[in-house]
Amino acid sequence: MTKRPSAAPSDRTRVRRTPEKAAYDRATVDAILDACPVAHVGYVLNGTPFVTPTLQWRIGDQVYWHGSAASRMLRTGEGAQVCLTVTITDGLLLARSGFEHSINYRSVMLFGQARLVDDAEAKTRHLQAMMDQMFPGRWPQLRPMTTQELKATTILSLTIDEASAKVSAGMPADPPEDKDWPVWAGVIPVCQTLGIPDQDPDNAKGLTLPLVRFG
Numbered sequence: 001m002t003k004r005p006s007a008a009p010s011d012r013t014r015v016r017r018t019p020e021k022a023a024y025d026r027a028t029v030d031a032i033l034d035a036c037p038v039a040h041v042g043y044v045l046n047g048t049p050f051v052t053p054t055l056q057w058r059i060g061d062q063v064y065w066h067g068s069a070a071s072r073m074l075r076t077g078e079g080a081q082v083c084l085t086v087t088i089t090d091g092l093l094l095a096r097s098g099f100e101h102s103i104n105y106r107s108v109m110l111f112g113q114a115r116l117v118d119d120a121e122a123k124t125r126h127l128q129a130m131m132d133q134m135f136p137g138r139w140p141q142l143r144p145m146t147t148q149e150l151k152a153t154t155i156l157s158l159t160i161d162e163a164s165a166k167v168s169a170g171m172p173a174d175p176p177e178d179k180d181w182p183v184w185a186g187v188i189p190v191c192q193t194l195g196i197p198d199q200d201p202d203n204a205k206g207l208t209l210p211l212v213r214f215g
């Protein structure tokens, strides 16, 4: 991934710790968001911070997440300041001291005011986009969504205009005086893979597996 350092879009997105790993350009931010549908949304409710894992998907300048209209995360998030993060673990860094052990990663933090998507047509379009991104071509094969299901689903969005990315890659950062220490050091790559599909026994005969894109 090409890193193109540029200025942070705001003070709260300026990476202070290891700023050489920072990137603020949309190409880097978008690539990380698109590579990992799992996000964490942070918000404050009655003075308590919550960080809730959920799925996210991006369309242009917006990131979306959704769930039950009864979800506290979604009810509290509407109109509120939130922080959404996405993290991809790329490797375990085994150094020659415990202090220098680390992780190779790509991560994004987005800040802003979450907005409710309340137009039924837009909600349907966004849900279809989410499905298309993870399971291309599956939406038209599905039992159509009912009005009640659409009503029971809340979608929030966040504009990607206050984002920071951090990309950590490479070997452990052992200082020169540790390089001769006789213990194995290096990187163990981490990757997420899809397993062998386990068919629902209620499937009719002859149905084919859908395409799946996850990460």
Ligand SMILES: Cc1cc2nc3c(=O)[nH]c(=O)nc-3n(C[C@H](O)[C@H](O)[C@H](O)COP(=O)(O)OP(=O)(O)OC[C@H]3O[C@@H](n4cnc5c(N)ncnc54)[C@H](O)[C@@H]3O)c2cc1C
Binding pocket: 012, 013, 014, 015, 016, 017, 018, 087, 088, 089, 103, 105, 106, 107, 108, 109, 163, 164, 165, 166
């Ligand atoms: C998988 C993983 C494991 C990690 N393990 C550790 C660990 O064990 N110990 C540790 O200290 N740090 C770890 N980090 C790095 C951690 O995320 C922080 O970057 C770091 O702790 C500095 O925090 P800070 O609050 O001082 O950041 P600051 O630099 O003060 O943060 C300022 C701003 O920089 C941006 N920013 C900070 N961190 C990130 C990030 N990771 N991604 C995108 N934007 C960011 C945000 O906009 C934030 O508001 C890990 C990161 C990942 C992804």
